[in-house]
Amino acid sequence: MSHIVVLGSTNMDLVAHVARAPERGETVTGHGFRTHPGGKGANQAVAAARAGGTVAMIGAVGEDAFGTRLRQELADAGVDTELLRLVPGPSGTAHIVVDDAGGNAIVVVPGANGSLTGLAPGDEHLIAAADTLLLQLEIPLGTVLAGAEAARRHGVRTVLTPAPAQTLPPGLLAATDLLVPNEHEAAALTGSRDPAEAARVLLDRVPEVVVTLGARGCLYAARGADQLLVPAPEVDPVDTTAAGDTFVGALAVALGEGRAMPDALAWAGTAAALSVQRAGAAPSMPHRSEIDASAG
Template identity: 50%
Template sequence: MDRPRVVVVGGANMDLVAMAPKVPGPGETVVGTDFLTVAGGKGANLAIAAARAGGAATFLGAIGSDSFGVTLKARIAAAGVETSLVRVVYGASGVALVTVGATGEHSVVVTPGANTAFTTLTEAELSAVRAADVLVAQVEVPVETVTQAALAARAGGTRVILNAAPPGRLPTELLDAVDLLVVNEVEARALTGRGREDPAALLSLVPRAVLTLGAQGAWYGERDGGTAHIPAFKVDLVDSTGAGDAFTAALAVAWGEGRDLVDALRWASAAGAACARRLGASVSLPQRAEIDALFHGDGLVRDAG
Protein backbone atom coordinates (compact mmCIF):
# COMPACT_ATOMS: atom_id res chain seq x y z
CA MET A 1 0.00 0.00 0.00
CA ASP A 2 1.24 3.49 -0.84
CA ARG A 3 1.88 5.74 2.13
CA PRO A 4 -1.01 8.21 2.53
CA ARG A 5 -0.09 11.77 1.65
CA VAL A 6 -0.63 14.00 4.68
CA VAL A 7 -0.10 17.75 4.40
CA VAL A 8 0.10 19.73 7.63
CA VAL A 9 -0.52 23.49 7.76
CA GLY A 10 0.51 25.03 11.07
CA GLY A 11 3.08 26.58 13.34
CA ALA A 12 6.69 25.75 14.13
CA ASN A 13 8.55 26.92 17.24
CA MET A 14 11.87 26.26 18.85
CA ASP A 15 11.08 25.13 22.40
CA LEU A 16 13.67 26.28 24.94
CA VAL A 17 13.01 24.12 27.98
CA ALA A 18 14.57 24.72 31.40
CA MET A 19 14.09 22.24 34.24
CA ALA A 20 14.30 23.62 37.77
CA PRO A 21 13.28 22.75 41.35
CA LYS A 22 10.35 25.12 40.93
CA VAL A 23 8.92 27.68 38.53
CA PRO A 24 10.25 31.11 39.57
CA GLY A 25 7.85 33.80 40.74
CA PRO A 26 7.97 37.49 39.78
CA GLY A 27 11.48 38.90 40.23
CA GLU A 28 12.85 35.54 41.41
CA THR A 29 15.89 33.72 40.00
CA VAL A 30 16.05 29.94 40.33
CA VAL A 31 19.05 27.77 39.47
CA GLY A 32 18.00 25.17 36.94
CA THR A 33 18.89 21.50 36.72
CA ASP A 34 18.80 20.89 32.97
CA PHE A 35 18.14 22.60 29.62
CA LEU A 36 17.24 21.38 26.16
CA THR A 37 16.10 22.75 22.81
CA VAL A 38 13.35 20.84 21.02
CA ALA A 39 11.63 21.38 17.68
CA GLY A 40 8.04 22.23 18.57
CA GLY A 41 4.88 24.02 17.59
CA LYS A 42 1.72 22.03 16.91
CA GLY A 43 2.17 22.10 13.15
CA ALA A 44 5.71 20.74 13.26
CA ASN A 45 4.71 18.15 15.86
CA LEU A 46 1.78 16.97 13.73
CA ALA A 47 3.98 16.63 10.64
CA ILE A 48 6.67 14.68 12.53
CA ALA A 49 4.03 12.47 14.14
CA ALA A 50 2.41 11.74 10.76
CA ALA A 51 5.76 10.74 9.25
CA ARG A 52 6.59 8.47 12.17
CA ALA A 53 3.13 6.89 11.97
CA GLY A 54 3.76 5.90 8.37
CA GLY A 55 2.46 8.83 6.34
CA ALA A 56 4.20 10.69 3.53
CA ALA A 57 4.11 13.98 5.43
CA THR A 58 4.65 17.49 4.09
CA PHE A 59 4.88 20.53 6.35
CA LEU A 60 3.65 23.94 5.22
CA GLY A 61 4.62 26.76 7.56
CA ALA A 62 7.15 29.51 8.14
CA ILE A 63 10.44 29.76 10.00
CA GLY A 64 12.67 32.74 10.60
CA SER A 65 16.04 33.62 9.06
CA ASP A 66 17.75 33.10 12.43
CA SER A 67 19.74 30.10 13.64
CA PHE A 68 16.63 28.65 15.28
CA GLY A 69 15.00 28.50 11.85
CA VAL A 70 17.92 26.53 10.41
CA THR A 71 17.76 24.06 13.29
CA LEU A 72 13.97 23.76 13.14
CA LYS A 73 13.93 22.89 9.44
CA ALA A 74 16.77 20.41 9.84
CA ARG A 75 15.09 18.60 12.73
CA ILE A 76 11.71 18.45 10.98
CA ALA A 77 13.34 17.10 7.83
CA ALA A 78 15.39 14.58 9.82
CA ALA A 79 12.11 13.08 11.03
CA GLY A 80 11.21 12.20 7.44
CA VAL A 81 8.98 15.19 6.70
CA GLU A 82 9.07 16.94 3.31
CA THR A 83 10.19 20.53 4.02
CA SER A 84 10.96 21.91 0.55
CA LEU A 85 7.97 24.27 0.73
CA VAL A 86 8.69 25.62 4.23
CA ARG A 87 9.00 29.40 3.98
CA VAL A 88 11.92 31.32 5.41
CA VAL A 89 10.97 34.88 6.37
CA TYR A 90 13.33 37.58 7.53
CA GLY A 91 13.45 37.88 11.31
CA ALA A 92 12.87 35.63 14.28
CA SER A 93 11.44 32.12 14.30
CA GLY A 94 8.65 31.22 16.67
CA VAL A 95 9.99 30.47 20.14
CA ALA A 96 8.47 28.92 23.26
CA LEU A 97 10.21 29.57 26.59
CA VAL A 98 9.24 26.73 28.92
CA THR A 99 10.11 26.34 32.60
CA VAL A 100 9.28 23.00 34.21
CA GLY A 101 9.29 22.54 38.00
CA ALA A 102 10.18 19.35 39.85
CA THR A 103 6.54 18.43 40.47
CA GLY A 104 5.51 18.98 36.84
CA GLU A 105 4.19 22.52 37.11
CA HIS A 106 5.28 24.68 34.23
CA SER A 107 5.11 28.13 32.70
CA VAL A 108 5.25 28.94 28.99
CA VAL A 109 5.83 32.13 27.03
CA VAL A 110 5.34 31.85 23.27
CA THR A 111 6.49 34.45 20.77
CA PRO A 112 5.01 33.47 17.39
CA GLY A 113 7.65 35.18 15.25
CA ALA A 114 7.61 33.92 11.67
CA ASN A 115 4.35 32.03 12.18
CA THR A 116 2.40 35.29 11.91
CA ALA A 117 3.92 35.90 8.46
CA PHE A 118 2.54 32.64 7.03
CA THR A 119 -0.16 34.31 4.95
CA THR A 120 -1.63 33.88 1.45
CA LEU A 121 -0.63 30.43 0.27
CA THR A 122 1.38 30.19 -2.94
CA GLU A 123 0.27 28.11 -5.91
CA ALA A 124 2.89 25.48 -5.03
CA GLU A 125 1.54 25.25 -1.48
CA LEU A 126 -2.04 25.04 -2.72
CA SER A 127 -1.06 22.33 -5.20
CA ALA A 128 0.44 20.28 -2.38
CA VAL A 129 -2.82 20.59 -0.43
CA ARG A 130 -4.94 19.58 -3.41
CA ALA A 131 -2.72 16.56 -4.12
CA ALA A 132 -2.86 15.24 -0.55
CA ASP A 133 -5.08 12.49 0.80
CA VAL A 134 -5.58 14.35 4.09
CA LEU A 135 -4.97 17.94 5.18
CA VAL A 136 -4.32 18.45 8.89
CA ALA A 137 -4.56 22.03 10.12
CA GLN A 138 -4.48 23.96 13.38
CA VAL A 139 -4.59 27.66 14.16
CA GLU A 140 -1.15 28.65 15.41
CA VAL A 141 -0.89 30.45 12.06
CA PRO A 142 -3.36 33.09 10.78
CA VAL A 143 -6.85 31.64 10.50
CA GLU A 144 -7.20 33.16 7.03
CA THR A 145 -4.35 30.91 5.86
CA VAL A 146 -5.96 27.86 7.41
CA THR A 147 -9.25 28.75 5.72
CA GLN A 148 -7.54 29.14 2.34
CA ALA A 149 -5.92 25.72 2.75
CA ALA A 150 -9.18 24.06 3.79
CA LEU A 151 -11.08 25.52 0.84
CA ALA A 152 -8.35 24.34 -1.56
CA ALA A 153 -8.51 20.88 -0.01
CA ARG A 154 -12.27 20.75 -0.37
CA ALA A 155 -11.99 21.76 -4.03
CA GLY A 156 -9.36 19.10 -4.65
CA GLY A 157 -11.17 16.26 -2.91
CA THR A 158 -8.71 16.20 0.01
CA ARG A 159 -10.12 15.32 3.42
CA VAL A 160 -9.77 18.06 6.03
CA ILE A 161 -8.99 17.41 9.69
CA LEU A 162 -8.95 20.51 11.88
CA ASN A 163 -7.44 20.48 15.35
CA ALA A 164 -8.96 23.69 16.71
CA ALA A 165 -5.97 24.69 18.84
CA PRO A 166 -5.27 27.09 20.36
CA PRO A 167 -8.92 27.51 21.45
CA GLY A 168 -11.08 30.28 20.05
CA ARG A 169 -13.97 31.08 17.75
CA LEU A 170 -13.56 30.07 14.11
CA PRO A 171 -15.12 31.50 10.95
CA THR A 172 -18.07 29.65 9.44
CA GLU A 173 -16.26 29.55 6.09
CA LEU A 174 -13.53 27.40 7.65
CA LEU A 175 -15.84 25.11 9.61
CA ASP A 176 -17.94 24.48 6.48
CA ALA A 177 -14.83 23.05 4.78
CA VAL A 178 -13.93 20.68 7.65
CA ASP A 179 -14.61 16.95 7.38
CA LEU A 180 -13.49 16.05 10.90
CA LEU A 181 -12.94 18.31 13.91
CA VAL A 182 -10.64 17.20 16.76
CA VAL A 183 -10.83 19.15 20.04
CA ASN A 184 -10.25 18.78 23.75
CA GLU A 185 -12.71 20.06 26.34
CA VAL A 186 -11.23 23.56 26.51
CA GLU A 187 -11.37 23.89 22.73
CA ALA A 188 -14.90 22.48 22.57
CA ARG A 189 -16.14 25.02 25.11
CA ALA A 190 -14.53 27.84 23.13
CA LEU A 191 -16.49 26.75 20.06
CA THR A 192 -19.87 25.73 21.50
CA GLY A 193 -19.91 26.58 25.20
CA ARG A 194 -20.32 22.87 25.91
CA GLY A 195 -17.91 20.12 26.98
CA ARG A 196 -18.29 16.44 27.80
CA GLU A 197 -21.83 17.04 29.05
CA ASP A 198 -22.95 17.71 25.45
CA PRO A 199 -20.27 16.78 22.90
CA ALA A 200 -22.91 16.45 20.18
CA ALA A 201 -23.08 20.26 20.13
CA LEU A 202 -19.97 20.08 17.95
CA LEU A 203 -22.04 18.43 15.22
CA SER A 204 -23.91 21.68 14.69
CA LEU A 205 -20.63 22.99 13.28
CA VAL A 206 -19.09 20.04 11.39
CA PRO A 207 -20.25 16.66 10.03
CA ARG A 208 -17.85 14.62 12.21
CA ALA A 209 -16.19 15.46 15.52
CA VAL A 210 -13.86 13.96 18.11
CA LEU A 211 -13.72 15.17 21.70
CA THR A 212 -10.60 13.90 23.46
CA LEU A 213 -10.98 13.18 27.17
CA GLY A 214 -7.52 12.15 28.34
CA ALA A 215 -7.55 8.98 30.43
CA GLN A 216 -11.28 8.61 29.68
CA GLY A 217 -10.56 8.11 25.99
CA ALA A 218 -12.50 10.04 23.36
CA TRP A 219 -16.02 10.65 22.09
CA TYR A 220 -16.73 10.40 18.38
CA GLY A 221 -19.90 11.47 16.62
CA GLU A 222 -21.29 11.84 13.12
CA ARG A 223 -24.03 14.28 12.20
CA ASP A 224 -25.73 11.72 9.97
CA GLY A 225 -24.80 8.66 12.01
CA GLY A 226 -24.18 7.48 15.52
CA THR A 227 -21.66 8.07 18.27
CA ALA A 228 -18.91 5.93 19.75
CA HIS A 229 -16.67 5.89 22.79
CA ILE A 230 -13.02 5.31 21.98
CA PRO A 231 -11.31 3.72 25.01
CA ALA A 232 -7.96 4.90 26.26
CA PHE A 233 -4.92 2.63 26.43
CA LYS A 234 -3.51 2.07 29.89
CA VAL A 235 0.16 3.09 30.10
CA ASP A 236 2.54 4.41 32.71
CA LEU A 237 2.11 8.15 32.20
CA VAL A 238 5.36 10.13 32.08
CA ASP A 239 4.42 13.27 30.12
CA SER A 240 1.23 13.95 28.15
CA THR A 241 2.85 16.76 26.14
CA GLY A 242 2.46 15.95 22.44
CA ALA A 243 0.00 13.10 23.00
CA GLY A 244 -2.80 15.05 21.33
CA ASP A 245 -0.62 15.72 18.29
CA ALA A 246 0.33 12.03 18.07
CA PHE A 247 -3.38 11.14 18.25
CA THR A 248 -4.45 13.57 15.51
CA ALA A 249 -1.59 12.73 13.16
CA ALA A 250 -2.09 8.97 13.51
CA LEU A 251 -5.79 9.48 12.86
CA ALA A 252 -4.96 11.31 9.63
CA VAL A 253 -2.60 8.54 8.50
CA ALA A 254 -5.08 5.76 9.29
CA TRP A 255 -7.97 7.59 7.61
CA GLY A 256 -5.75 8.24 4.60
CA GLU A 257 -5.05 4.50 4.43
CA GLY A 258 -8.79 3.91 4.10
CA ARG A 259 -9.48 2.53 7.56
CA ASP A 260 -12.95 2.80 9.04
CA LEU A 261 -12.98 5.94 11.18
CA VAL A 262 -13.75 4.17 14.45
CA ASP A 263 -10.89 1.75 13.86
CA ALA A 264 -8.67 4.69 12.87
CA LEU A 265 -9.57 6.42 16.12
CA ARG A 266 -8.67 3.37 18.17
CA TRP A 267 -5.27 3.21 16.47
CA ALA A 268 -4.85 6.95 17.05
CA SER A 269 -5.63 6.38 20.73
CA ALA A 270 -2.74 3.91 20.87
CA ALA A 271 -0.47 6.56 19.31
CA GLY A 272 -1.43 9.14 21.91
CA ALA A 273 -0.84 6.67 24.74
CA ALA A 274 2.52 5.60 23.34
CA CYS A 275 3.63 9.24 23.20
CA ALA A 276 2.70 9.79 26.85
CA ARG A 277 5.17 7.14 27.97
CA ARG A 278 8.16 9.43 27.32
CA LEU A 279 9.27 12.93 28.31
CA GLY A 280 9.04 15.76 25.78
CA ALA A 281 6.92 16.69 22.78
CA SER A 282 8.35 16.01 19.31
CA VAL A 283 11.05 13.71 20.72
CA SER A 284 8.41 11.41 22.23
CA LEU A 285 6.19 11.05 19.14
CA PRO A 286 5.97 7.30 18.46
CA GLN A 287 7.07 5.29 15.44
CA ARG A 288 4.49 3.12 13.65
CA ALA A 289 5.87 -0.13 15.06
CA GLU A 290 5.42 1.18 18.59
CA ILE A 291 1.82 2.21 17.86
CA ASP A 292 1.06 -1.18 16.33
CA ALA A 293 2.60 -3.03 19.27
CA LEU A 294 0.43 -1.19 21.77
CA PHE A 295 -2.67 -1.42 19.55
CA HIS A 296 -2.40 -5.16 18.90
CA GLY A 297 -1.36 -5.85 22.45
CA ASP A 298 -4.67 -4.27 23.51
CA GLY A 299 -4.09 -2.66 26.92
CA LEU A 300 -7.38 -0.82 26.61
CA VAL A 301 -8.98 0.75 29.65
CA ARG A 302 -12.34 -1.02 29.80
CA ASP A 303 -15.59 0.65 30.77
CA ALA A 304 -16.89 -0.40 34.16
CA GLY A 305 -19.43 -3.18 33.87
Protein backbone atom coordinates in the same frame (compact mmCIF):
# COMPACT_ATOMS: atom_id res chain seq x y z
CA MET B 1 -0.25 5.04 1.55
CA SER B 2 -1.61 8.25 3.09
CA HIS B 3 -0.64 11.56 1.51
CA ILE B 4 -0.81 14.24 4.17
CA VAL B 5 -0.09 17.96 4.04
CA VAL B 6 0.27 19.91 7.27
CA LEU B 7 -0.29 23.67 7.17
CA GLY B 8 0.86 25.04 10.49
CA SER B 9 3.43 26.14 13.01
CA THR B 10 7.00 25.27 13.85
CA ASN B 11 8.39 26.39 17.21
CA MET B 12 11.57 25.82 19.13
CA ASP B 13 10.62 24.92 22.68
CA LEU B 14 13.05 26.43 25.21
CA VAL B 15 12.44 24.67 28.51
CA ALA B 16 13.89 25.85 31.83
CA HIS B 17 13.48 23.64 34.92
CA VAL B 18 13.17 25.49 38.24
CA ALA B 19 12.24 24.58 41.82
CA ARG B 20 9.50 27.20 41.61
CA ALA B 21 8.61 29.77 38.95
CA PRO B 22 9.72 33.38 39.55
CA GLU B 23 7.28 36.09 40.62
CA ARG B 24 7.20 39.38 38.71
CA GLY B 25 10.53 41.20 39.19
CA GLU B 26 12.18 38.15 40.72
CA THR B 27 15.11 36.11 39.42
CA VAL B 28 15.43 32.44 40.28
CA THR B 29 18.22 30.03 39.39
CA GLY B 30 17.11 27.05 37.32
CA HIS B 31 18.55 23.56 37.49
CA GLY B 32 18.16 22.47 33.89
CA PHE B 33 17.59 23.65 30.34
CA ARG B 34 16.59 21.81 27.16
CA THR B 35 15.52 22.77 23.69
CA HIS B 36 13.23 20.68 21.54
CA PRO B 37 11.54 21.25 18.22
CA GLY B 38 7.81 21.69 18.55
CA GLY B 39 4.84 23.68 17.33
CA LYS B 40 1.56 21.87 16.78
CA GLY B 41 2.00 21.82 13.00
CA ALA B 42 5.49 20.32 13.08
CA ASN B 43 4.46 17.87 15.80
CA GLN B 44 1.55 16.58 13.73
CA ALA B 45 3.81 16.32 10.67
CA VAL B 46 6.41 14.25 12.53
CA ALA B 47 3.72 12.08 14.13
CA ALA B 48 2.13 11.33 10.75
CA ALA B 49 5.48 10.58 9.10
CA ARG B 50 6.49 8.20 11.92
CA ALA B 51 3.09 6.52 11.66
CA GLY B 52 3.83 5.75 8.01
CA GLY B 53 2.32 8.62 6.04
CA THR B 54 3.89 10.54 3.16
CA VAL B 55 3.97 14.02 4.67
CA ALA B 56 4.74 17.55 3.46
CA MET B 57 4.79 20.63 5.67
CA ILE B 58 3.73 24.16 4.71
CA GLY B 59 4.96 26.65 7.29
CA ALA B 60 7.72 29.12 8.00
CA VAL B 61 10.97 29.21 9.93
CA GLY B 62 13.16 32.23 10.66
CA GLU B 63 16.68 33.06 9.55
CA ASP B 64 18.25 31.88 12.78
CA ALA B 65 19.87 28.73 14.11
CA PHE B 66 16.49 27.54 15.41
CA GLY B 67 15.08 27.71 11.90
CA THR B 68 17.90 25.55 10.55
CA ARG B 69 17.32 22.99 13.28
CA LEU B 70 13.53 22.99 12.90
CA ARG B 71 13.83 22.29 9.20
CA GLN B 72 16.45 19.60 9.78
CA GLU B 73 14.34 17.81 12.42
CA LEU B 74 11.39 17.67 10.04
CA ALA B 75 13.60 16.40 7.20
CA ASP B 76 15.14 13.78 9.51
CA ALA B 77 11.64 12.52 10.28
CA GLY B 78 11.04 12.15 6.53
CA VAL B 79 8.82 15.22 6.14
CA ASP B 80 9.05 17.10 2.82
CA THR B 81 10.09 20.69 3.68
CA GLU B 82 10.29 22.14 0.16
CA LEU B 83 7.37 24.50 0.87
CA LEU B 84 8.57 25.47 4.34
CA ARG B 85 9.43 29.17 3.93
CA LEU B 86 12.58 30.82 5.23
CA VAL B 87 11.61 34.32 6.38
CA PRO B 88 13.52 37.26 7.89
CA GLY B 89 13.50 37.50 11.68
CA PRO B 90 13.31 34.89 14.41
CA SER B 91 11.72 31.45 14.29
CA GLY B 92 8.73 30.78 16.48
CA THR B 93 9.70 30.06 20.08
CA ALA B 94 7.93 28.72 23.14
CA HIS B 95 9.52 29.77 26.44
CA ILE B 96 8.52 27.20 29.00
CA VAL B 97 9.21 27.25 32.73
CA VAL B 98 8.58 23.89 34.40
CA ASP B 99 8.60 23.79 38.20
CA ASP B 100 9.41 20.82 40.42
CA ALA B 101 5.71 20.26 41.13
CA GLY B 102 5.21 19.66 37.39
CA GLY B 103 3.41 22.96 36.82
CA ASN B 104 4.37 25.12 33.88
CA ALA B 105 4.12 28.67 32.55
CA ILE B 106 4.55 29.30 28.83
CA VAL B 107 5.14 32.30 26.58
CA VAL B 108 4.79 31.63 22.85
CA VAL B 109 6.31 34.15 20.42
CA PRO B 110 5.00 33.31 16.93
CA GLY B 111 8.01 34.77 15.07
CA ALA B 112 8.13 33.30 11.57
CA ASN B 113 4.75 31.60 12.05
CA GLY B 114 3.17 35.06 12.16
CA SER B 115 4.51 35.85 8.70
CA LEU B 116 2.59 32.99 7.10
CA THR B 117 -0.06 35.26 5.62
CA GLY B 118 -1.90 33.50 2.82
CA LEU B 119 -0.95 30.61 0.60
CA ALA B 120 2.06 30.83 -1.72
CA PRO B 121 2.23 29.59 -5.32
CA GLY B 122 2.69 25.84 -5.09
CA ASP B 123 0.79 25.41 -1.83
CA GLU B 124 -2.56 24.74 -3.45
CA HIS B 125 -0.97 22.31 -5.88
CA LEU B 126 0.56 20.39 -2.98
CA ILE B 127 -2.73 20.38 -1.06
CA ALA B 128 -4.63 19.20 -4.14
CA ALA B 129 -2.38 16.12 -4.40
CA ALA B 130 -2.96 15.11 -0.75
CA ASP B 131 -5.75 13.02 0.71
CA THR B 132 -5.74 14.89 4.03
CA LEU B 133 -4.86 18.43 5.14
CA LEU B 134 -4.05 18.87 8.84
CA LEU B 135 -4.72 22.31 10.33
CA GLN B 136 -4.28 23.90 13.78
CA LEU B 137 -4.52 27.53 14.97
CA GLU B 138 -0.91 28.62 15.62
CA ILE B 139 -0.57 30.54 12.34
CA PRO B 140 -2.66 33.52 11.13
CA LEU B 141 -6.29 32.39 10.96
CA GLY B 142 -6.79 33.79 7.46
CA THR B 143 -4.14 31.35 6.22
CA VAL B 144 -5.79 28.43 8.02
CA LEU B 145 -9.04 29.38 6.31
CA ALA B 146 -7.35 29.72 2.90
CA GLY B 147 -5.86 26.25 3.33
CA ALA B 148 -9.18 24.71 4.32
CA GLU B 149 -10.91 26.32 1.35
CA ALA B 150 -8.19 25.13 -1.05
CA ALA B 151 -8.62 21.60 0.30
CA ARG B 152 -12.37 21.86 -0.10
CA ARG B 153 -11.99 22.89 -3.76
CA HIS B 154 -9.97 19.74 -4.44
CA GLY B 155 -12.00 17.26 -2.40
CA VAL B 156 -9.21 16.85 0.17
CA ARG B 157 -10.27 15.86 3.72
CA THR B 158 -9.59 18.64 6.27
CA VAL B 159 -8.84 17.79 9.90
CA LEU B 160 -8.78 20.80 12.26
CA THR B 161 -7.29 20.84 15.75
CA PRO B 162 -8.82 24.03 17.24
CA ALA B 163 -5.80 24.89 19.42
CA PRO B 164 -5.00 27.25 20.96
CA ALA B 165 -8.71 27.76 21.66
CA GLN B 166 -9.96 31.04 20.18
CA THR B 167 -12.79 32.51 18.19
CA LEU B 168 -12.78 30.96 14.72
CA PRO B 169 -13.18 32.96 11.50
CA PRO B 170 -16.56 32.47 9.83
CA GLY B 171 -16.27 29.80 7.20
CA LEU B 172 -13.51 27.77 8.84
CA LEU B 173 -15.79 25.16 10.40
CA ALA B 174 -17.84 25.12 7.21
CA ALA B 175 -14.68 24.00 5.37
CA THR B 176 -13.75 21.44 8.06
CA ASP B 177 -14.56 17.74 7.63
CA LEU B 178 -13.29 16.45 10.97
CA LEU B 179 -12.82 18.60 14.08
CA VAL B 180 -10.55 17.20 16.82
CA PRO B 181 -10.69 19.34 19.99
CA ASN B 182 -9.52 18.14 23.39
CA GLU B 183 -12.16 18.50 26.11
CA HIS B 184 -11.00 22.01 27.08
CA GLU B 185 -11.14 23.21 23.49
CA ALA B 186 -14.55 21.57 23.03
CA ALA B 187 -15.79 23.46 26.10
CA ALA B 188 -14.30 26.73 24.86
CA LEU B 189 -16.00 26.31 21.46
CA THR B 190 -19.42 25.41 22.84
CA GLY B 191 -19.63 26.63 26.43
CA SER B 192 -20.42 23.07 27.52
CA ARG B 193 -18.11 21.16 29.87
CA ASP B 194 -19.85 17.90 28.99
CA PRO B 195 -17.96 16.40 26.00
CA ALA B 196 -21.02 14.50 24.74
CA GLU B 197 -23.10 17.67 24.79
CA ALA B 198 -20.25 19.70 23.24
CA ALA B 199 -19.89 17.13 20.44
CA ARG B 200 -23.63 17.32 19.74
CA VAL B 201 -23.44 21.12 19.48
CA LEU B 202 -20.39 20.97 17.20
CA LEU B 203 -22.17 18.60 14.80
CA ASP B 204 -24.34 21.54 13.78
CA ARG B 205 -21.20 23.01 12.23
CA VAL B 206 -19.03 20.08 11.10
CA PRO B 207 -19.97 16.58 9.92
CA GLU B 208 -17.63 14.68 12.26
CA VAL B 209 -16.10 15.42 15.67
CA VAL B 210 -13.57 13.59 17.83
CA VAL B 211 -13.23 15.00 21.36
CA THR B 212 -10.04 13.68 22.94
CA LEU B 213 -10.37 12.88 26.65
CA GLY B 214 -6.78 12.31 27.80
CA ALA B 215 -6.41 9.01 29.70
CA ARG B 216 -10.10 8.28 29.10
CA GLY B 217 -9.63 7.99 25.32
CA CYS B 218 -11.86 9.82 22.87
CA LEU B 219 -15.46 10.39 21.92
CA TYR B 220 -16.49 10.18 18.25
CA ALA B 221 -19.63 11.83 16.94
CA ALA B 222 -21.06 11.98 13.41
CA ARG B 223 -24.34 13.30 12.11
CA GLY B 224 -27.12 10.76 12.25
CA ALA B 225 -25.18 8.17 14.28
CA ASP B 226 -24.76 7.20 17.93
CA GLN B 227 -21.71 8.60 19.71
CA LEU B 228 -18.84 6.16 20.19
CA LEU B 229 -16.49 6.19 23.20
CA VAL B 230 -13.10 4.67 22.34
CA PRO B 231 -11.18 4.00 25.58
CA ALA B 232 -7.42 4.65 25.72
CA PRO B 233 -5.03 1.83 26.57
CA GLU B 234 -4.16 1.92 30.29
CA VAL B 235 -0.56 3.06 30.68
CA ASP B 236 1.68 4.88 33.17
CA PRO B 237 2.13 8.36 31.68
CA VAL B 238 5.56 9.99 31.91
CA ASP B 239 4.96 13.06 29.73
CA THR B 240 1.73 13.85 27.94
CA THR B 241 3.26 16.66 25.83
CA ALA B 242 1.93 16.41 22.27
CA ALA B 243 -0.31 13.40 22.98
CA GLY B 244 -3.02 15.14 20.97
CA ASP B 245 -0.68 15.84 18.06
CA THR B 246 0.50 12.23 18.01
CA PHE B 247 -3.13 11.11 18.05
CA VAL B 248 -4.11 13.37 15.12
CA GLY B 249 -1.06 12.46 13.02
CA ALA B 250 -1.71 8.73 13.40
CA LEU B 251 -5.45 9.16 12.85
CA ALA B 252 -4.82 10.95 9.53
CA VAL B 253 -2.57 8.11 8.40
CA ALA B 254 -5.11 5.43 9.29
CA LEU B 255 -8.00 7.27 7.62
CA GLY B 256 -5.91 7.93 4.51
CA GLU B 257 -5.35 4.18 4.24
CA GLY B 258 -9.09 3.70 4.14
CA ARG B 259 -9.54 2.28 7.62
CA ALA B 260 -12.99 2.64 9.17
CA MET B 261 -13.26 5.34 11.84
CA PRO B 262 -13.56 3.08 14.94
CA ASP B 263 -10.49 1.12 13.88
CA ALA B 264 -8.57 4.30 12.99
CA LEU B 265 -9.41 5.85 16.38
CA ALA B 266 -8.22 2.78 18.28
CA TRP B 267 -4.96 2.74 16.31
CA ALA B 268 -4.41 6.49 16.91
CA GLY B 269 -5.11 5.91 20.61
CA THR B 270 -2.45 3.20 20.66
CA ALA B 271 0.04 5.63 19.07
CA ALA B 272 -0.79 8.39 21.58
CA ALA B 273 -0.56 5.97 24.53
CA LEU B 274 2.95 5.00 23.40
CA SER B 275 3.95 8.68 23.20
CA VAL B 276 2.82 9.50 26.76
CA GLN B 277 5.08 6.76 28.13
CA ARG B 278 8.17 8.62 26.88
CA ALA B 279 9.58 12.10 27.53
CA GLY B 280 9.34 14.95 25.04
CA ALA B 281 7.18 15.80 22.07
CA ALA B 282 8.68 14.65 18.75
CA PRO B 283 11.19 12.23 20.32
CA SER B 284 8.33 10.36 22.01
CA MET B 285 6.30 9.76 18.85
CA PRO B 286 6.13 6.08 17.91
CA HIS B 287 7.07 4.51 14.59
CA ARG B 288 4.54 2.50 12.66
CA SER B 289 6.10 -0.84 13.58
CA GLU B 290 5.73 -0.01 17.29
CA ILE B 291 2.13 1.09 16.87
CA ASP B 292 1.27 -2.08 14.96
CA ALA B 293 3.04 -4.27 17.52
CA SER B 294 1.27 -2.55 20.41
CA ALA B 295 -2.11 -2.56 18.66
CA GLY B 296 -1.70 -6.36 18.43
